[in-house]
Amino acid sequence: MTNKRIKDGDQVLPGDRLGVIEEFLPGPGTFQDQDDVIYASITGLVRIDMSERKIHIEAITRTPIFPQRNDIIIGDVQHVGKKAVIVNIFQVGGHYCPIPYSGSIYIKNAAAGYVEQMRDLFQPGDIIIARVQKQILGMARLSTVGPRLGVIHSSCSRCGQPLTLQNRRLVCTGCGNIEQRKLSKDYGKVYELMHVDESDSPPS
Ligand SMILES: [Zn+2]
Secondary structure (H helix, E strand, C coil): CCCCCCCCCCEECCCCEEEECCCCEECCCEEECCCCEEEECCCEEEEEECCCCEEEEEECCCCCCCCCCCCEEEEEEEEECCCEEEEEEEEECCEEEEEEEEEEEEHHHCCCCCCCCHHHCCCCCCEEEEEEEEEECCEEEEECCCCCCEEEECECCCCCCEEEEECCEEEECCCCCEECCCECCCCCCCCCCCCCCHHHCCCC
16 A cells, blocks of 8 residues: 555545545545545545545546537438438447437438438438537437438348449349438448548538
């Protein structure tokens, strides 16, 4: 055990000695033993309020990756409604999300020009690249308007085999079925940790 003097801003682990009760009033994230020694009970940063001689530990939490406006995300289509689709976002700005995040694309933000129904552009299971327009109530509003945005991988809705691009048409490698999507020009490329330059997308 070291008797190194703890100071404000030090990073500590559970069980690290912080001081004694004569020095500090123990606060959140600390505990004291029967000898009146104060220890950290959590991983975090030491915070000392000298005016009140209080010590507490500010928890260090891993910063979750939340999609921010204009971030480029990759996700898979969970649900296709008539006017909107729900997307499970698993990559933001080239980084995997430790916690999956939900997004939605509304029909007016799906493609340039008139779209009658979302089924003409997306199917469940499609992997898409999209741009975050804004965040509302913990859900990202997404846009796939722009040449690099849209579907980058899809499977046949009849037999489940991958759809490949042949003469600008999506053709099933299994049954020959022809389907339609709002395609990214990066369709078929490896999407893992793909970095998409935001400047390729039009401003909202
Ligand atoms: Zn097929």
